[in-house]
Amino acid sequence: MIAVELDQKNFEPGSFINGTVRWSHLRPAESLDIRLIWYTSGKGDQDFGIHSRIAIGEPGESGERAFAIPAPAWPHSFSGILISLTWAVEVVRLPGLDAERCDIVIAPGGRELSLHSGQNDTSNS
Amino acid sequence: MSPVSGKYIAARDNPFASHRVEAVPFCFAEGDWTSNLSRLQAMNWRGAIVGNQGSGKTTLMLEMKARLEQHFSGKLTANYCFLSRDSRDHPKEIKRLGHAASRGQILLVDGIERLGRLRRWRLLQGNSGQTRLVVTAHGPTRLPVWIHCQTNWSLMKTVLQSLVESPDEWLVRETSRLFEMHRGNIREVLRSLYDLQNQPVFWSG
Numbered sequence: 478m479i480a481v482e483l484d485q486k487n488f489e490p491g492s493f494i495n496g497t498v499r500w501s502h503l504r505p506a507e508s509l510d511i512r513l514i515w516y517t518s519g520k521g522d523q524d525f526g527i528h529s530r531i532a533i534g535e536p537g538e539s540g541e542r543a544f545a546i547p548a549p550a551w552p553h554s555f556s557g558i559l560i561s562l563t564w565a566v567e568v569v570r571l572p573g574l575d576a577e578r579c580d581i582v583i584a585p586g587g588r589e590l591s592l593h594s595g596q597n598d599t600s601n602s
Numbered sequence: 603m604s605p606v607s608g609k610y611i612a613a614r615d616n617p618f619a620s621h622r623v624e625a626v627p628f629c630f631a632e633g634d635w636t637s638n639l640s641r642l643q644a645m646n647w648r649g650a651i652v653g654n655q656g657s658g659k660t661t662l663m664l665e666m667k668a669r670l671e672q673h674f675s676g677k678l679t680a681n682y683c684f685l686s687r688d689s690r691d692h693p694k695e696i697k698r699l700g701h702a703a704s705r706g707q708i709l710l711v712d713g714i715e716r717l718g719r720l721r722r723w724r725l726l727q728g729n730s731g732q733t734r735l736v737v738t739a740h741g742p743t744r745l746p747v748w749i750h751c752q753t754n755w756s757l758m759k760t761v762l763q764s765l766v767e768s769p770d771e772w773l774v775r776e777t778s779r780l781f782e783m784h785r786g787n788i789r790e791v792l793r794s795l796y797d798l799q800n801q802p803v804f805w806s807g
Contacts, residue, residue, distance in 0.1 A: 518613060518614040518619050518620070518621050519613030519614065519616065519619055519620070520613065520616070520618075520619065520620060520793065520796050520797075521620060522620060523620060523621055556612040556613055556614060557612075557613060558610065558611075558613060558799060559613055560613050561612050561613040561614035563614060591612075593610040
């Protein structure tokens with residue numbers, strides 16, 4: 478079991494993303510990777526990138542670890558009709574691809590940019 | 603879900619966004635995964651998935667990769683290759699497939715018709731015609747047909763209901779119109795349904 482808990486979900490670029498990862502029932506050879514990722518969704522093919530990562534080499538069967546990752550200056554979280562860009566903190570159990578993900582917003586004022594004309598925040602949509 | 607004006611849907615929340623569409627499982631006209639994989643095994647893992655554009659060939663092939671590994675508990679693995687329209691990429695892709703074939707993997711070649719005749723012939727005849735090979739094509743190949751992908755309104759409705767829990771009459775009617783317009787190409791229907799979000803009226807519900 479892996480769980481990721483964040484102090485908040487809306488961040489200013491350059492601020493710190495603080496959180497805690499808790500795990501249990503890990504096998505001896507398994508490790509954990511905390512990643513700050515971005516991904517797109519919408520009409521076209523999905524795109525994905527890892528911005529930064531923290532490796533936990535020998536996590537043990539269970540435990541917890543606090544982390545602080547600087548929020549990048551760009552790109553900002555945004556959403557339009559054709560594409561949304563979402564930031565997320567992801568904890569991946571290795572080897573394998575089991576992951577726990579928590580979507581966040583990184584943008585001025587902690588508010589997702591809306592590309593819809595005349596519309597404002599879509600972060601709660 | 604019904605049309606109302608003035609409400610925009612973020613791309614990630616569009617019910618027809620690609621990540622949602624790609625998660626819709628393939629529906630066999632006959633049998634299930636177990637019976638169809640058994641039939642392919644009896645064909646020495648050599649067969650073609652044939653069908654028109656937007657009939658589910660790529661969906662089937664991508665799901666097949668995961669199912670094979672699950673079905674055979676990792677003892678049998680597959681190597682998927684989408685052949686691009688740019689033939690300059692083909693030598694690299696063929697080389698990679700050759701390595702995979704030499705390791706006994708099943709080659710899943712999406713769009714074999716994009717290969718030139720000589721490369722296609724070599725791929726089909728590789729390892730004296732014993733290479734485990736499944737291809738997608740729009741028409742006959744030298745391989746026996748494993749699955750013939752065909753669309754119909756019943757399948758279209760099943761896909762629609764996978765994406766929208768309770769589609770209302772308006773959405774079903776629009777989907778039917780688009781299904782006719784795109785001549786059964788489900789992929790194009792879903793792309794058009796996505797674009798309906800850009801119209802002056804939007805869905806709610």
